[in-house]
Amino acid sequence: MTQATIVASATDFVRQKAALFSPGDVLRALGMPIVGILAFLFLWHIAAQNVATSLGTLPGPADVAHQAGNLWADYQEQQQRAAEFIAMQEERNAQILANNPDAEVRIRSFSGSVTFIDQILTSLGTVMAGFLLASLIAVPLGILVGLNRHLHQAVNPVIQVFKPVSPLAWLPIVTLVVSATYTVDDPMFSKAFITSMVTVSLCSLWPTLVNTIMGVNSVSQDLRNVSQVLRLPFLTHVWKVVLPSSIPMIFTGMRMSLGIAWMVLIAAEMLAQSPGLGKFVWDEFQNGSSESLGRIMVAVIVIGMIGLLLDRGMLFLQRLLSWDKSTATH
């Protein structure tokens, strides 16, 4: 796909979206969802008062909003302390250098407590890395397998067996393998990150793989005949005929994979105590203060919203890159 067509489809997309935004349409489009959300908050509010837990009643929407504010304030406070810490060091270094220009100075990074926002960023980074790794394996492999009937028959049982395996089963194996093999002196990534990433990849590559194979299988015989008549070399055939033809299916698979990746990551982080949102939830659970339940609920809502945003992001990408716009709806 050329840059021009990407730009063209992007402007198309924006134009379509802009056309949606007449005031009446906005009201109609937002009206019912707002009613739904308000009704949900109301029911939650009523129900929460009647559910007792060992940490008091279940927090209602107001408590959760309050905790969200607290978590944000924590983050800002840490940011400020970090800035102050750095500023202090810079000042001190300047003094040292003023006294002795040859002195070696350095700045230590601030190691304050890990905030909720840090955990979100860690999780996002891990899920993107894991998903990327999964896609880099699944798409080329899917194309190869899809093109060769014998290879497909050979690989299929393996796929069918590993596809339904839960992340919790992969995790111990991955952890052990990573801790034994990933022994670099000055590691760029932490072991926890590698473990989470590999687990996410292992669990999420299957939908992309299966869909890519299906997409390649369903390249129409007519188009394959055209390719044969033209005697397209293998790579040209893949690049010009097979790949564009199966792009809609590949994207469908990748969207499913990303959804799975996000769910798997949270579970893996909880279990392995790797940094991220999962660890945040687990820590709060272990913490057991009166605020913990509220904080966990903030995390649950944030996890859901991020999952939604990831899905929308993939959809946007699909609309941008796929020639078949009809497959890129909701």
Add this chain to the structure above:
Amino acid sequence: MSSNKPHLELSSVSMQFPVKGGVFSALEDVNLKVTKGEFVSLIGHSGCGKSTVLNIIAGLLQASRGGCLLDGREVTEPGPERAVVFQNHSLMPWLTAFDNVELAVRQVFRKSMTKQERREWIAHNLELVHMGHAMDKRPDELSGGMRQRVGIARALAMQPKVLLMDEPFGALDALTRAHLQDSLMEIQRELNSTVVMITHDVDEAVLLSDRIVMMSNGPSATIGEVLPVPLERPRDRVALAECPDYNHCRQSVLRFLYEKQQKITPMPRQGEGQEAASGVDKRQKVLA
């Protein structure tokens, strides 16, 4: 017909497909010689193996016995010197008309033309089929007739020795079809291409062809009769309606199809097992 030496030759071609519990014989002993610049139509009832013959010439299928020679060389695989216009255009839906033709042109003239020459050649071929105005449109923005024109332009742009057409106008409405038939006659006169075309349409066969090859019903279909069409070119469809020679040709073909090769029972679907196994599209298969 510029010379009498055979340009394209099918000699004792037989085609069998393995089916559940035996073999299905689609073609039996098909012999045909086509000279350079000749326009030959294959006509017959559905299931008589017309498409199988075309696919053997194209190299998409290999004959079980006998073979196909083009300029004295045996056809063993598909290639651009035997360009095919497929029944349902077979354009890449994600490419514009220009890019669809370009895919073919780049493959065939990668070494012999500069980029600029290729661009001009693509534009020239699209203009030949009167599609110069819609070069940047994708197939889903084109009508059925326009898509088929692009398919023809793509085939012509390969400068094939033989142009193979598999019911190229079958899916079009009558007016569009007439229009495209006229275009095709014009182009064929200009380029003096050798054309082998499959058709169901008696009028189309008589109007376009130098010879009409009539095929008997399958199984074990073969060539029943070959009818030369002794009509002067250029041909005009309106004037021909009153021409005795034209009507005589029409009658001969109709008599062959509806009296000698009358279809009594629908064809048993014997090719099915094979279809699943080979993955070849139904339309261009055994029974097509």
